Amino acid sequence: MTVQNETATHGVKMTEAASAKAKALFDQEGRDDLALRIAVQPGGCAGLKYQLFFDDRTLDGDLTVDFNGVNLVVDRMSAPYVEGASIDFLDTIEQQGFSIDNPNATGSCACGDSFN
Structure with a gap:
């Protein structure tokens, strides 16, 4: 996993694979006004869940923060929960999609949909 930029504004990192996939999806939609937003909401069996x-x-x-033409946006209430997290895009035989690796998560549920 190669991480592109780091910044002090929200502390979330995005890999080159994740920004390239997001950019491709924006282009597919024909929209240049979209941003990729990560938010933390109450829910799930572990207490909190991600919204991407x-x-x-x-x-x-x-x-x-701009990552190769993709604006990654975090609301101020979610920022402390995702500080230091990294967003990647996986495309393997086992997994496909965006993934979030968050060092702040002390535990998660068995299905992996929520954390605490």
């Missing part, structure tokens, strides 16, 4: 989605909104207090 394309967003065209700007919220007050958003923290934004």
Whole structure:
């Protein structure tokens, strides 16, 4: 996993594979106004769960970092929960999709959908 940029604004890193995949999906949609947003919401059996989605909104207090033309946005309430996390994109026979490696997660549920 090769990590591209690090920044002090929200502390989340994105690999080159993740930014390339997000950029390809933006291009496929024909949209240049979208950002990739990571948020933490209450839920799941471990207490908190990630939301990773394309967003065209700007919220007050958003923290934004550009990774090769892809804006990665974190809202200010989620930022402490994802500080130091890394977003990657996997495309193997075993897994396909975006993954989040978060050193702040002290535990997770058996299905891997939530953390605490």
